[in-house]
Amino acid sequence: MIIFKVENLVKYFGGLAAVNNVSFEVQKGEIFGLIGPNGSGKTTIFNLISSYFPVTSGRIYFKDQDITAFKTHKICKAGIGRTFQVVKPLGRLSVLDNVIAAAFARVQTKHEARDLALETLEFCGLAHRKEILAKSLPIGERKRLEITRAMATKPELLLLDETAAGLNPSELDTAIDLILKIQDRGVTIIIVEHIMKVIMTISDRIHAINFGQTIAHGSPEEVANDPAVIEAYLGEEYAHR
Amino acid sequence: MKKYAPFLLLFILIIFPLVIQNSYYQHLMILVLMWVVIGSGWNMIAGYTGQVSFGDAAFFGTGAYTAGLIASKLGLSAWWGMAFGGFTAMAVAFPFGWICFRLRGAYFALASLALNEICRHIATIWEDLTEGMVGILIMPSFLSKIPYYYIALALAVMSVLMVQIVMNSKWGYYFLSIREDQDAAESLGINTHHYKMISLNIAAFLTGMAGSLFMNYMGFIDPEVVFSLHDISIMAILVGIVGGVGTIYGPVVGAFVMVAVHEFFRTGFFGFFKGLAALTGSEHLTVAAKYIGQAHVLGFGILVVVVILVLPNGIVGDWGKIIRKVIPMKTKGVTT
Incomplete structure (x- = not known):
């Protein structure tokens, strides 16, 4: 079942096409990888989906509903959570309060919000840090807080924007475990990632873009062996070996 | 000990006018309590929600003029202002916030400064309604300061409780999220424009109530007094900053200090x-x-x-x- 779909997405910044005619469909329950070199438009696609800026043209559908014109907060309420590549912790609040604020998207009373937040912190492995101010967390745990906060809004679709970047190898393994655990809960995931170890191991399907345009899509093996992808990452001479 | 401090303070404030009969000190305490109300309002929008306002006098003056005009134009008691002052201040805050919350940070602060000046000029120029620079004079209802003192105390306690209750609710968490990171707040399903409006209107309501109290107590207002940039708007910011931005009892402490400092210079x-x-x-x-x-x-x-x-x-x-x-x-x- 297709849960999420973008059709002919286009975004111009002035005369520059940051995203140019990108279309893809995401199946319910899968991990969908979005890859591409720096500046290829991955984060822009996320920002278009979560409506941080308006699309130039194209349509976005979630659960057969056209959400292109939804405001950012309504996108969240509709069931799409996201994390930020440049983490945005609510710095002077405790980790727990960060997650409680998110939990209020689904529950009304403080008691319920606290319960949901504690449960989510436990699930994401951040419960031992709950009393600490978010700004004093190290980067690895800040990334984890981003995921925890998004999970507390009970999303059906989760957009992960480079949540593995800047992590050390052992943190990387726990991050992968967490993402797979989230998938087990039935949450569909779209992940933007540079670290190939992560994206190749966990993605069910991958969509590769460069200069805002689709260059390949398919299973991780297919995409990894695609000449256009190799060219985009390593340069033309490697593509034809 | 810390838990009982507010009750101890409240007890002292309740018996204060019975012990200290000197009307000058009673006058200062009424001002302190009034500033607790205004400071709590400013703290709500600026301290907790992070939208620094330089225009509190717009709400204060609106509340004061509401009470004044009810007395001078309708011939009713100026105490009706206490019922309506908060709401007329909200009526000013609503269109202002609706438009100006599209601005962020310093730009919003500048817009609120402009609101302050616009209100002052309107009150000065629209002489048919406000008597302009002549101001509005009403007869005080009580000769003693004690009734005013207890009304001010009730209002101050109400403001502090209101801030405390709001900050313990969903609204409070949403206000803090907006202060910390507006983009992150949006991604968590928070309609930031909507909640900034709520916060501003709570602040305006409290400040307008304080303005109505001021009219009733002082018996005289003119645009330079109640729409004053430095004596109301800046003073509100100082009460907040000196006491402690984003703390429940910050405005209480700040009001004591700032009224003392103001009096010290005056x-x-x-x-x-x-x-x-x-x-x-x-x-x-x-x-x-x-x-x-x-x-x-x-x-x-x-x-x-x-x-x-x-x-x-x-x-x-x-x-x-x-x-x-x-x-x-x-x-x-x-x-x-």
Whole structure:
């Protein structure tokens, strides 16, 4: 079942096409990888989906509903959570309060919000840090807080924007475990990632873009062996070996 | 101990006018309580929601004029202003917030400054309605200060409780999220524009109520008094900053300190310069004594610099720091 779909997405910044005619469909329950070199438009696609800026043209559908014109907060309420590549912790609040604020998207009373937040912190492995101010967390745990906060809004679709970047190898393994655990809960995931170890191991399907345009899509093996992808990452001479 | 401090303070405030019969001190305490209300309102929008407002006088003046006009135009008691003042202030806040919350940070602050000036000019120029610079004079209802004192106290307690209840609810978490990161807040399903409006309207309501109280108590208002940038808007910010931005009891402490500082300057250091001039017979000191009373804005400026350097989180916010500074001094004093 297709849960999420973008059709002919286009975004111009002035005369520059940051995203140019990108279309893809995401199946319910899968991990969908979005890859591409720096500046290829991955984060822009996320920002278009979560409506941080308006699309130039194209349509976005979630659960057969056209959400292109939804405001950012309504996108969240509709069931799409996201994390930020440049983490945005609510710095002077405790980790727990960060997650409680998110939990209020689904529950009304403080008691319920606290319960949901504690449960989510436990699930994401951040419960031992709950009393600490978010700004004093190290980067690895800040990334984890981003995921925890998004999970507390009970999303059906989760957009992960480079949540593995800047992590050390052992943190990387726990991050992968967490993402797979989230998938087990039935949450569909779209992940933007540079670290190939992560994206190749966990993605069910991958969509590769460069200069805002689709260059390949398919299973991780297919995409990894695609000449256009190799060219985009390593340069033309490697593509034809 | 800390848990009972608010109740102790409330008890002291309740018995204060019965113990201290001096009407000058009672007058100062009424002002302090009024500033607790205004400071709590400012703290709500600026301290907790992070939308710094330089325009509190717009709401204060609207509340004051509501009470004044009810008395002068409709011939009713000015106390009706207490019922409507908060709502007319919200009526000013609503369109202002609707438009200006598209601005962020310093730009919103500048817009609120403009709102302050617009209101002051309207009140000055629209003489048919407001009597312009002549102002509005009403007969005070009570000769004694004690009724005013208890009304102000009730209003102050209501404001502090209101802030406390709101900050413990969903709204409170949403306000803090908006302060910390507006983009992150949006991604968590928070309609930031909507919740900024709620916060601003709570602030406007409290400030408008304080304005109505001011009209009833002082018996006289004119645009320069109630729409004053430095005596109302800036003073509200100082009450917040000195007491502690984003703390429940910050405005309470800030109101005490700022009313004292304001009075200190207004009276020329409690008549110190006047006394000195009379004692020495120096002409220069006589002139200085005259001007020092008008220099309180300069004093405010210096105070802000000192507070931001020494206590960036205000007296309540940095209370732990103050205690640590004081206690080693004490122990040192004991050993030597």
